[in-house]
Amino acid sequence: MTYTIVGVTGHIDHGKTTLVAALSGVDTDSHPEEKRRGITIDLGFADFSIGEHQFALIDAPGHQRYIGNLLSGVSRVHIGLLLVAADQGIQAQTIEHAAILAAMGVEHLVVVISRCDLVAESRIEELSEELVFFLSESGFDHFPVLPISAKTGQGLDELKCALVERALPVGSSETEVGVRLPIDRAFRVEGRGWVAAGTLWSGQISVGDTLTLARTGEKLRVRGIEQHGTAVEQSAVRRRTAVNVVGNSGDLFRGDEFLSPGAAVASQRVVVQARSFAESPELRLPIDVQLHSATTSCTARLLSCERRGRGEMTQGQDCVVILECTQPIVMTSRQLVLLRLPYPIGSFAGGRLIGDLEFLRTHRLPRASIGRRGLRLGASEISESEFCEKLSSCSASDTVFSSQHASVWLAQLGEVNLADESGTLAHLAAFYQQPQQEIVEAFGSLTDAEKALAIGSSVTTLQFVEKVSRWQTHLLATERQHQQKLWLSRSSVVQHCEGYCSTGVAEFALRRAVKSGDFVMVGDQVAIASDETKLSKRQLARLEELVSSIQGLTAPPSGKELSAQLNCQPKELEALAKFAIHQGRLTQVASDLFFDPNALGALIEKIVRRIGDATATVSELREATELTRKHAVPLMEYCDRQSITIRTGNDRRLGPQGIRIAESNARC
Incomplete structure (x- = not known):
């Protein structure tokens, strides 16, 4: 049993509707305007059977004005039936319809010379030769040319036999998934x-x-x-x-x-592998065109992939172009499209969709930036024009999503999370009509071949990791220049990479920069390697001793006591303390007194709570903090300098910073 869709095409008034009626018994000109004018305006539908073979006929309009209706009907037909009237021969729409059938990927062509009862046999032979020559230039070969008269019935049996020979068995289907x-x-x-x-x-x-x-x-x-x-x-x-x-x-x-979910994607900016028709004029790009794909038609801006969209399109040229559509079009990889211009040019090129640039804009990791004139780091390793050309190259050699495709997409995206089934993987699976597991395997093959890096659940490239390192370097340099901070915490550096790369890739880039000597990491603090941030192993050990001696203490030793405790000179202690202060591991309260930031914060909380909306003396604050005068007095003076407190005589009240701390505590 077979089921075949047949698109009936040809120039206006060449007998398409009459032939459909002769085959099916159905008059497809049902619109009142069609009856009045005697031409087909919209699509007509009919069906008939020959034994176990069922045929669905789509009667397409022949007038140039209604070509959009024709394109909706022939977007997916198995047999193209091209009619040419014997008494009129090859006409303008014969040429365009033949080009359309070729561009829309129609597998089989059957040519019918209609109204053969009106001309001599010699004219039919002459027209048959013209059609074979003309259609071979359009890319068709091995097609029958059948003289027919719907009026007398001549040739109808031969036409039915030709259709049966090309019928498509039930169950033959594309590999696409979803409805x-x-x-x-x-x-x-x-x-x-x-x-x-x-x-x-x-x-x-x-x-x-x-x-x-x-x-x-x-x-x-x-x-x-x-x-x-x-x-x-x-x-x-x-x-x-x-x-x-x-x-x-x-x-x-x-x-x-x-x-149904995963059946296709929608986009307004697409990449097309196009081929202009042999008779099309040379066009200068960019230019506005009419795009036809599936049953959709819309206006689109046709651009070259290079020189900011500028370029030329010549006769019979294969080229990769970009289409910016006025509305989203539903699409899958290698879906056929047709491009048209207003009359008298008409259809001038056909092609296949090979990429979705809108997806890259919305799902590619965003550019990183710092400040008004900060660093801009796009995720892509290749330009948009290179991306389009590479997609064209791998789409020509592979009809499925291969490791070549994965490499091209990864170069644009920078990083792909293979555990996220709702993002990039879902889009690529829908566009290429393949299970997500096959998409994952294609990316995985890049790491197996050492063409990509596997970091956690993500796959990325060394080039992208180097970009992340440059971003982290710029971040640290900017903090040093504008905030006078040599050091940032490791978590802060990683957090600043959010939106540009995953945490795993940010951590990997950080470790790699430390290992290469570009960064210095002491404890949880990171800095650009320099004379100010590099320490010897002995100095690092002393630094850790210093921090450990103060950590958690609300009444830490003085500088003199620390020098004796650590057996080091005061100048060395001062240098180490300065290093720890830059890292944020110590806070200097007085010239000879350093606090653990966490312990200092706890003491300040007690001071703020004790003062509240009133005032307090040093004695009252000493009692609240449980400190001796040795630590309480320098601590109070530090709070005055930081605007946490304001001193009036022997009393202190909350300053602006202290009020903010109190309000924050109240909210918590």
């Missing part, structure tokens, strides 16, 4: 709601299923399904399908699509 139904016809039925019809590109639809309307994101329930006027419970891939849906808040239109 995708581009809509080429939509109308409202009183009491039933909206009915949308189209060719089911992938997946299966059953009554009761929930589908997503791509344009709005609304969830719609399938109330009923029909195929060629017969109600069914389930529709299979590649069949003409009409679904009755409920749940949409607005109207449905041609160009809308029904999807």
Whole structure:
């Protein structure tokens, strides 16, 4: 058993609708305007069977003005039926329709010379030779040319045999996953709601299923399904399908699509591997064009990948271009598109979608920056034009997402989290129509071949890690220049990398810079390696002794006592203390007195609580902090300098900084 969709095309008034009626018994010109003018304006649909072979006919309009309607109908047909009237020969729309069928990837072509009863046999032979020559230049070969008269019935049996020979067995389907139904016809039925019809590109639809309307994101329930006027419970891939849906808040239109999760992606900025037609004029880019893909059409800006979108497009040229669309288009990798200009040029190029640049803008790790004139570090290792060219190269050699694709995407994204199933992996799986596991394996093969680094659940490149290190270096240098801080805590450096890379990659870059000698790490503190931040092993040991001697104490030893305790000279102690202060591990309260910052903070909390909204004397504050005069007096003077307290005679009240601390405590 076979089921085949046939697109009937050709110049206006060459007998397409008459032939469809002769094959199926259905007059597809149902629109009043079509009856009045005697031409097909919109798509017509009919079906007929020959034994076990069922054919769905799509009667496409031939007039140049209604070419958009034709494109909605032939977006996924298996056989293209091209009609040429014997008494008129090859016309303008014959040429354009042939180019469209080739560009839209129609597998089989059957050429019909209609109205053969009106001309001599010699004219039919002459026209047949012209068609073979003309269509071979359009990329078609091995196609039958059949003289037919719908009026007398001549040649109809031969045409039916040609269709049967090219029929597609039921069950033959694309490897795409998920439901995708581009809509080429939509109308409202009183009491039933909206009915949308189209060719089911992938997946299966059953009554009761929930589908997503791509344009709005609304969830719609399938109330009923029909195929060629017969109600069914389930529709299979590649069949003409009409679904009755409920749940949409607005109207449905041609160009809308029904999807299941992961069936496709939507984008307004795409990369296309294009080929201009042999008869198309030379075009200067950028230029506004009409984009047709699936059943959708919209205006788009056509740009070259280079020179800020400027370039040329010549006859028969293969090129990679960028399309900036006025609306999101639903897309998958290698989906066919057609590009048109207003009459008299018409269709001038076809191509395949190979990349989504909008996804890169929204999901690529953002640029890092510091300050108005700070460092800008894009995640990508290659330019946008290089990305497009490399995508074109690997798309030409591989029809599935391969390690080549993974390498190109990783160079643009900088880092991919292989454990995040909802982000990059989900997008690539939907775009390339492959299971996420295969996408993960493609990225994993890069680490196996030592072309990428595996850091935690992420995969990245050495070049990206080096960019992260440059960002961290700039961060430390900026803090030193503007904040007079030589040291930052390790956690602070890593936190500043959020939004640019993962924590794992930030930590890896930090460790790598320390190992290479670019950074110095003492305890939890990090600094750029310099004479001010480098210490010998002996000095590092002494530094740790100094910090340990003070850590946690609310009444630490004086500088003189520490020198004796550590058996070091006062100048060496002063240098080590200064080093620890830069790191934030000690706070200098007086010339000869250093505190652990945490212990100092606890003492200040006690002082703030004791004073409150009133005042307090040194004796009262000594009692609150449980300190002797040796430590209490320098501590009070430190609080005065820091505006934590304000001294008036023997009393102290809270200063601006003390008030802020009190308010913060109250909120907590």
